Amino acid sequence: VNTATNGGINIGVLDGADAVDSIKVTLAAEGDFTMDSASEVDALSLLNITASGEADVTVGEVGSAGGAILDTLTLSASSGATMDVFASNITSTTDMTSVSITADGAGSSITMEGDIVSGESGAGTVTFTASEGGVIESNDGEVFDFATVTTMTLATEGTGSTFTMEGAAMEGVMTNLVIDAEGTAAVLDIGAGEFDDDIDSLAVTVGAYSKLNAVGGLAFTDEAGMESFSFNVAANRSEERRVGKECRSRWS
Numbered sequence: 001v002n003t004a005t006n007g008g009i010n011i012g013v014l015d016g017a018d019a020v021d022s023i024k025v026t027l028a029a030e031g032d033f034t035m036d037s038a039s040e041v042d043a044l045s046l047l048n049i050t051a052s053g054e055a056d057v058t059v060g061e062v063g064s065a066g067g068a069i070l071d072t073l074t075l076s077a078s079s080g081a082t083m084d085v086f087a088s089n090i091t092s093t094t095d096m097t098s099v100s101i102t103a104d105g106a107g108s109s110i111t112m113e114g115d116i117v118s119g120e121s122g123a124g125t126v127t128f129t130a131s132e133g134g135v136i137e138s139n140d141g142e143v144f145d146f147a148t149v150t151t152m153t154l155a156t157e158g159t160g161s162t163f164t165m166e167g168a169a170m171e172g173v174m175t176n177l178v179i180d181a182e183g184t185a186a187v188l189d190i191g192a193g194e195f196d197d198d199i200d201s202l203a204v205t206v207g208a209y210s211k212l213n214a215v216g217g218l219a220f221t222d223e224a225g226m227e228s229f230s231f232n233v234a235a236n237r238s239e240e241r242r243v244g245k246e247c248r249s250r251w252s
Contacts, residue, residue, distance in 0.1 A: 001023075001024070001025045001026070001033065002025075002026045002027075002028075003026075003027045003028055003031035003032070003033065003055070004028050004031070005028045005029045005030060005031065005053075006029070006030045006031065007027075007028065007031045007032075008031065008032035008033070009031075009032070009033050009034075010032075010033075010034040010035075011033075011034070011035050012034075012035070012036050013036050013037050013038075014035065014037070014038040014041060015037055015038065015039045015040055015041075016039075016040045016041075017038070017041050018040065018041060018042040018043055019043060020038075020041050020043060020044055021043050021044065021045055021046070022044070022045060022046035022047075022048075023035075023038065023044065023046070023047050023048070023049075024046070024047075024048045024049075025048070025049040025050070025051075025057070026050050026051075027049075027050070027051040027052065027055035027057065027081065028052065028053065028055065029052065029053025029054060029055065029079075030053060030054050030055060031051070031055040031056075032055065032056045032057075033049075033051070033055070033056075033057050033058070034057075034058045034059075035058070035059045035060065036060045037060040037061045037062070038060075038061070038062045038063070039061050039062070039063065041062070041063065042069070043069065044062070044063065044069065044070055045069050045070060045071045045072070046070075046071060046072045047062060047070060047072070047073050047074070047090075048072070048073075048074040049074070049075050049076070049083065049085075050074075050076045051076070051077050051078070051081035051082075051083060052077075052078045052079045052080075052081050053078075053079045053080060053081060054079070054080040054081060054082075054107070055077075055081040055082075056081070056082050056083075057077075057081070057082070057083040057084070057085065058083075058084050058085070059083070059084075059085040059086065060086070061086065061089055061090070061114070062086065062089075062090040062091070063089075063090055063091035063092055069092065069093060069094040070090070070091075070092035070094070070096060071092075071094070071095075071096060071097050071098075072096070072097055072098050073090065073096065073098070073099045073100070073101075073116075074098070074100045074101075075100070075101045075102070075110055076100075076101075076102045076103075076104070077102070077103045077104070077108040077109060077110050077134070078102075078103075078104040078105050078108050078134075079104075079105045079107075079108065080105060080106070080107035080108055081108050082107075082108070082109045082110075082111075083109070083110045083111065084111045084113070085110065085111070085112055085113075086112055086113060086114035086115075086116070089114040089115045089116070089117060090114065090115070090116050090117070091115075091116075091117045091118075092117070092118045092121065093118075093121065094118075094121050095118070095121045095122050095123065095124075096118050096121070096122070096123040096124070096146070097123075097124045097125075098123075098124055098125050098127075099116065099123055099125070099126040099127065100125070100127050101127070101128050101129070101136060102127075102128075102129045102130075102131070102134070103129075103130050103131070103134030103135055103136050104129075104130075104131045104132055104134045105131075105132050105133055105134055106132065106133030106134075106160065107133070108133070108134040108135070109134065109135040109136070109137065110135070110136050110137070111137045111138075112136075112137070112138040113138075115143040115144065115145065116143075116144050116145070117143065117144075117145045118145065118146045118147070120147050121146070121147055122146050122147045122148035122149065122150075122172070123146045123148070123149045123150070123172075124149075124150050124151075125149075125150060125151050125152075125153070126144070126146070126149055126151070126152040126153070127151075127152075127153045127155075128153070128154050128155065128163060128165070129153070129155045129156075129157065129163075130155070130156045130157070130161040130162055130163040130186075131155075131156070131157040131158045131161055131183075132157070132158035132159065132160075132161065132183075133158065133159060133160040133161055134158075134161055134162075135161070135162045135163075135164075136162070136163045136164070136165075137162075137164045138164065138165045143169045143171060144169070144170050144171070145169075145171045145172065146171070146172040147172055147173070148172055148173045148174075148175075149172050149173070149174045149175070150175050150176065151174075151175065151176040151177075151178065152170070152174055152176070152177050152178070153178040153180065154178070154179050154180070154188065154190065155178070155179075155180040155181075155182070155188070156180070156181050156182060156183055156186040156187065156188045156210065157180075157182050157183055157186070158182075158183040158186065159183050159184045159185060159186070160183070160184070160185050160186065161183050161186040161187075162186070162187045162188075162189075163187070163188045163189065164187075164189045165189065165190050169194045170194065170195045173198045174195075174198070174199045174200065175200045175201065176200065176201045176203070177195065177199050177201070177202045177203070178203050178205075179202075179203070179204045179205070179212070180203075180204075180205045181205065181206045181207060181210040181211065181212040182205070182207035182210055183207065183209075183210055184208070184209040184210070185209060185210075185211075186207070186209075186210045186211070187210070187211045187213065188210070188211070188212050188213070189213040190212075190213070190214055191213050191214055199226055200226065200227045200228065201226070201227060201228040201229075202226060202228070202229045202230070203228075203229075203230045203232075204230065204231045204232065205232045205233075205234075206232070206233045206234065207234045208234040208235060210234075
């Protein structure tokens with residue numbers, strides 16, 4: 001599905017379309033796309049939605065407990081585009097190679113209201129990135145359920161970026177969990193969340209003038225014992241103060 005500038009498409013319901021292998025949507029500036037649901041789409045292996053320039057996307061339930069072999073999930077909003085996705089759940093019954101959710105640029109936002117569930121299957125990489133003023137919101141206590149995850153990354157990058165996952169539950173054995181808050185006035189909020197089962201390696205980084213909110217009952221549970229843990233906090237020091245200090249040091 002492709003929309004030109006100011007174009008709009010509503011494909012309604014794809015329930016039971018068991019021959020559909022991939023859904024790829026590309027929206028130009030101020031385009032609109034709506035898909036109410038795509039449940040029981042048993043052959044679906046790829047879902048890729050890319051929107052830019054104040055485009056607007058609304059997507060309901062995708063997959064089901066009894067079907068969908070989703071391998072790759074990609075959502076990307078940039079240059080002021082907005083997405084409201086998964087009012088119910090997105091479900092796969094097979095391993096997912098990649099889950100990538102990105103909001104880039106001021107005014108760009110992705111709001112998730114349902115769970116991502118792979119049940120007894122795993123995922124290679126799961127990445128949430130809000131950059132350069134983008135916003136990702138997932139704060140209704142969602143569950144992200146995978147049997148195993150090789151690398152999960154939760155990140156903000158660039159000025160004014162916001163990522164909120166308050167109250168969400170991450171379930172599954174994780175080889176690497178990376179929590180990275182970077183960018184002036186960037187906020188990464190994982191308060192009251194739960195990270196269950198085993199985490200082999202946990203790396204937390206908070207950059208200068210960034211904020212990581214992990215209050216309200218955030219819990220990391222590791223039944224087997226964590227192998228590696230790092231916590232890095234950068235100093236909130238302006239470039240001018242740094243240069244001034246170096247100049248004074250040279251004069252002395």
